[in-house]
Amino acid sequence: MVAKAEPPLDAAVAACRIRSAGSNDLPLLREMLFEAAFWRADAPRPGLAEGLARPDLAPLLDAWGRRGDTAVVAEAPTREGVGAAWYRFWSVDVHSYGFVASEIPELGIAVRPALRGHGLGSRLLRALLAQAARDRIRQLSLSVETENPALRLYERSGFRRVGRVGGAWTLVADVGS
Numbered sequence: 001m002v003a004k005a006e007p008p009l010d011a012a013v014a015a016c017r018i019r020s021a022g023s024n025d026l027p028l029l030r031e032m033l034f035e036a037a038f039w040r041a042d043a044p045r046p047g048l049a050e051g052l053a054r055p056d057l058a059p060l061l062d063a064w065g066r067r068g069d070t071a072v073v074a075e076a077p078t079r080e081g082v083g084a085a086w087y088r089f090w091s092v093d094v095h096s097y098g099f100v101a102s103e104i105p106e107l108g109i110a111v112r113p114a115l116r117g118h119g120l121g122s123r124l125l126r127a128l129l130a131q132a133a134r135d136r137i138r139q140l141s142l143s144v145e146t147e148n149p150a151l152r153l154y155e156r157s158g159f160r161r162v163g164r165v166g167g168a169w170t171l172v173a174d175v176g177s
């Protein structure tokens, strides 16, 4: 029997659709938070549960579904989730690395490693920014380590550098601009 050829990667990525996340998508968001936190391909990574239990990461998706929690998901034709982008509001007392102000939610994003570099992250980011505009959010912030290639995607998409915390830039984008 001849094995069926895999479709080219860019066609597989183009076949993915972007949709709003639902309550069943939390496992995918957790996987993508893990990918975002442990993005370095050349560094050893813990297991998913162990990595997400790290004290700085554990609160980030805790009790997901609070007012304002918003996410979009990239879904393959098989309906398998392959990427996600999300934002969440934080307070002065409880927040992550990219915190700027309590009215500016912080964004996270990741795509499964095998599908990166074919436009899915850009589509997720556009969809999330469009959702933020509909939610009348004026700005989004995020934190990105200075060597992370994702910095180029963010700056192309309207994010600008507003500060630096250790080895990471804090970026802010005006929604709808």
Ligand SMILES: CC(C)(COP(=O)(O)OP(=O)(O)OC[C@H]1O[C@@H](n2cnc3c(N)ncnc32)[C@H](O)[C@@H]1OP(=O)(O)O)[C@@H](O)C(=O)NCCC(=O)NCCS
Residues within 6 Å of the ligand: 035, 036, 037, 039, 109, 110, 111, 112, 115, 116, 117, 118, 119, 120, 121, 122, 123, 143, 144, 145, 148, 149, 150, 151, 152, 153, 154
């Ligand atoms: C960042 C990310 C979501 C972008 O998704 P994508 O589908 O690869 O993005 P696109 O194909 O639409 O755009 C390409 C851009 O993504 C970034 N990118 C591409 N491959 C990447 C990779 N392997 N790792 C990190 N960023 C990558 C670059 O900015 C690239 O821009 P360039 O073409 O000018 O180099 C995705 O690469 C990823 O999941 N990276 C690891 C997780 C991560 O670092 N998240 C952000 C934490 S702040």
